[in-house]
Amino acid sequence: MTKTPAPKSLLRRLLIGFMLVMLGIWLAALAHIVKQVKVDKVRQTAAVNRAWTRQIMLNMQSLPPDPAALARIGQRIEDLRLDMFREFGYPTQARIRVWLGGQLAYDSAAGTPLDDGWALWVERDAARGITVERREKPDSDWVFTPSAANYLLSPLVYSLPFMLLPAWLIVRVGLRPLRAMAQALEARELESRADLAPLPASPYRELAPVVDAVNRLMRRLSERLAREHEFLADAAHELKTPLSVVQINAHLMEAAADAAQKTEAGTGLREGVARATHAVHQLLAYERARQESTDAPPQEQDLAALLRERIAVAAPLALQRGIDIELRASSPAILPLHRESMAALLDNVIGNAIKYSPDGARVDVCLDAGRCITVTDQGPGIPPALRARVFERFYRVPGQDQAGSGLGLAIAERAAARNGARIALDGGPGGHGLAVRIAFGDAGCATPSP
Known part of the structure; x- marks a missing residue:
């Protein structure tokens, strides 16, 4: 046995649509954030790189011009910075090089080739002959990390239930006029199948086309029923006389005493049948002629x-x-x-x-x-x-x-x-x-x- 599919829910359809709209807005906001992060990270990295380079220079100016001491203080400052950013969950890549008197005294990534796309800042102390160069790579892929996902998804996940509940209530209240119209139609059908009076006009603009369509349907049904009643009345009116003639002549034929009476009764019987047949044909032709022309185009x-x-x-x-x-x-x-x-x-x-x-x-x-x-x-x-x-x-x-x-x-x-x-x-x-x-x-x- 074929299983009847469950009826679809308009309420669920509206809520799903609402969720899809929210998801679309969130995705659009995410795309904007990703684009903005790439732009802001470059500018932010340049500012941070400049500040840390100056801090390293300030610390080195208080030290004796010893290459080992300069290298040691530069490494400690950079390690401190890396520990701080690791604790925050922000991965970072940086490279520091220090020159003393024109000679390279320290390179935090010695042997690694330099590539483009890194923020660069250089500080110089001409009096002491110290030059500090620092490079840092902008962290534009932060939005794809677990911490960024947690940060960006939390508002959507936490706000969705609080937004769907009011939406559910609003949709249910908004559909009340439609349910009221259905109940009115159902009650009218229970009262009388012939009750085809038009529905009252709806005060809601969205329901007005539905009410108009139902009223047009009721008007067509009422006209169809009126035509059927008229056809039945016409058929009864027009067939009454020939059927009476047929009945009378049938009785005369049964009671006929001689051949002449039977012949006369038979003639009357045939005329009555012919008249009834003609009336039926004319009634059917009249009914076809007055049908609406929407069934087939000319x-x-x-x-x-x-x-x-x-x-x-x-x-x-x-x-x-x-x-x-x-x-x-x-x-x-x-x-x-x-x-x-x-x-x-x-x-x-x-x-x-x-x-x-x-x-x-x-x-x-x-x-x-x-x-x-x-x-x-x-x-x-x-x-x-x-x-x-x-x-x-x-x-x-x-x-x-x-x-x-x-x-x-x-x-x-x-x-x-x-x-x-x-x-x-x-x-x-x-x-x-x-x-x-x-x-x-x-x-x-x-x-x-x-």
Whole structure:
């Protein structure tokens, strides 16, 4: 069985980040100290070397001009200095040479070659003929010794617990509003799963984006639930009548006494099933047409080719009634479209034109250079006062003999909006029939010629 990993701790993450910041500051300070020590040690060594050289000269001026005595006092002074610095834990390297009357009387490192990088100071007593030369090497590597490590690490080690404890308290207190928001959401879920009211605005600037994102999510969920409830209500409303017809005709078929009654009941049963099937298809098309367009971006489509394809789909219905469909299209006409919703739009507009036109009539489909589609039929048309209402769900023009769900133009309007188009209704040429105009973008539709 796969072990579920333990959840990560934001508090621990913040504390680790705080420790890393402290470590970074300490390393930067250490680098500065190392650089400064190298500079200061050179200057300090030069000053110390000058002082000790003068001290050796002062001591030698009180002695008789004896090379052995001069060597002895120089060595004792240097040994005293070395003992003092060893006690402090500071290693040091120095070399003393003493001349008397131009002759080398003492060399603390006889036979060792002289090298560069050492601090040099020379004191001379011309009256007695004494010259003292002292060299000392700057101890710039002190920071890498154990004593230096103890000195530099002690502040970090001792201060870290005292700094992390306040940081821990500050972070915990700072995260309280976030925990309070989580508790409010949890309590709301326990009260009701449908409680999708927005959270109150946060007084904290850092939490405001989180609250806004949660509220946007709740708004989308609320809209989705509203659409689902609306869809269920629409489905119940639209399927109630055809299902009742199916049920009644099923009972009539069972109780039929002769073949004629059975045939009549069977016809009614098929009509009820067809109407229910059509209603389901229209409801699903309406639901797809009103979905948000964030699921997939539009793709470049040839509108003229899509028109030819949808006319070919509608051709069998037109042939049954002897209706001629004429297409005038500029090709190609490339536009960014959602293919599925655009196909639903064209199917509904062309299908309505065929359905409401009389047998043997003509349907004109025109795509002009301004990328405006005009579908004109020879049907009864729609009175101007009702042209806005036919886009409402389930609204049908009074006196219509054709069966329908009242969703076709509602589907077309939503599909047009999803594809960046506008749909409008007008009278056909000569005031007969209906002209449906679909304009994309800022394009306008010219009035078709008769």
